Amino acid sequence: DAKLEGPHTIRFFNPSMQENVSRRLHLESAMRNALENNHFHFFVQPQVDSQHHVTGVELLMRWSDAELGYVPPSEFIPVAEATGLIVPMGEWLLSEAARLMQRWQEDPLLRDLTVAVNISAKQFRHAGFVDMIKRLIQQPNVNASLLELEITESMLIEDVQNTVRRISKLNEWGVRFSLDDFGTGYASLSYLKQLPIYQLKIDQSFIRDILTDTNDEIIVSTILGLGRSMGLEVIAEGVETAQQARRLNEMGCAKYQGFHFGRPASPVEWEARLRESRLTIYAGGS
Ligand code: C2E
Ligand code: MG
Numbered sequence: 001d002a003k004l005e006g007p008h009t010i011r012f013f014n015p016s017m018q019e020n021v022s023r024r025l026h027l028e029s030a031m032r033n034a035l036e037n038n039h040f041h042f043f044v045q046p047q048v049d050s051q052h053h054v055t056g057v058e059l060l061m062r063w064s065d066a067e068l069g070y071v072p073p074s075e076f077i078p079v080a081e082a083t084g085l086i087v088p089m090g091e092w093l094l095s096e097a098a099r100l101m102q103r104w105q106e107d108p109l110l111r112d113l114t115v116a117v118n119i120s121a122k123q124f125r126h127a128g129f130v131d132m133i134k135r136l137i138q139q140p141n142v143n144a145s146l147l148e149l150e151i152t153e154s155m156l157i158e159d160v161q162n163t164v165r166r167i168s169k170l171n172e173w174g175v176r177f178s179l180d181d182f183g184t185g186y187a188s189l190s191y192l193k194q195l196p197i198y199q200l201k202i203d204q205s206f207i208r209d210i211l212t213d214t215n216d217e218i219i220v221s222t223i224l225g226l227g228r229s230m231g232l233e234v235i236a237e238g239v240e241t242a243q244q245a246r247r248l249n250e251m252g253c254a255k256y257q258g259f260h261f262g263r264p265a266s267p268v269e270w271e272a273r274l275r276e277s278r279l280t281i282y283a284g285g286s
């Protein structure tokens with residue numbers, strides 16, 4: 001705090017701030033470029049049920065820039081949100097999701113997999129959002145009821161009525177909503193009650209130490225109870241070990257996502273693995 005340092009040491013700018021600003025500007029122009037040249041791609045990560053069978057995947061955006069190298073979504077998504085680039089980027093990913101669903105629809109081993117896509121607040125509020133989704137799901141071989149949109153609590157704070165209206169509209173067409181990073185935001189339970197969502201995703205920060213931290217265990221079992229009483233499905237994210245999965249199962253959690261069940265990888269890679277594991281399941285193995 002500058003005040004405590006005395007009048008001679010007040011600093012309102014420092015080199016690291018300048019570095020941050022120029023990195024951000026660099027990121028922004030590199031992102032525009034990547035978008036134009038189709039340099040973004042995405043990974044998929046499986047979601048599994050209590051028998052550890054894959055029920056669907058989450059799409060996660062990936063980007064490697066020639067100069068900047070690999071840039072994690074935790075760095076580029078906030079810049080995309082701040083600049084508005086998230087709207088065209090998100091639209092690109094959703095059209096990829098539709099293509100993936102069309103391809104999987106042709107494959108008896110993959111046709112029932114759900115496809116989850118993260119939607120940022122700015123994207124969700126954008127005027128064209130609902131119509132854009134409608135156009136996507138009206139394409140041939142896109143089964144809208146397999147599309148899940150992940151939103152976060154933060155977007156419920158403002159304009160709850162409008163949020164509910166949009167979600168309801170998309171629900172009518174079969175699209176389902178999931179509340180991501182649940183437990184880390186500010187959504188009050190009264191908002192939650194109004195919200196036509198079908199799933200809560202327990203944030204990974206509560207799963208990490210679930211075996212050793214009683215507070216985390218209490219929070220997780222509270223969310224599971226909330227889900228049960230509100231008729232919502234609950235999925236735990238960030239499940240990294242068999243012990244965590246077992247504990248969650250004992251607590252009544254029946255869906256999981258995390259490194260223990262599969263790391264994010266290219267859709268082609270996961271398609272091959274899923275076909276193989278599902279062939280085994282259908283042949284009577286497990
Ligand atoms: P998220 O939606 O909560 O996604 C889960 C994140 O947890 C992913 O990080 C995933 O790789 C990571 N993860 C999965 N299993 C484990 C595990 O067992 N342990 C640990 N430590 N991590 C695990 P990722 O891909 O870096 O994405 C980070 C966040 O960036 C996402 O969090 C999401 O909020 C955002 N994001 C990613 N792709 C998109 C996108 O296409 N659109 C938007 N709006 N946001 C995105
Ligand atoms: Mg997510």
Ligand code: MG
Pocket residue numbers: 180181201203204237
């Ligand atoms: Mg999450």
Ligand code: MG
Pocket residue numbers: 181
């Ligand atoms: Mg997150």
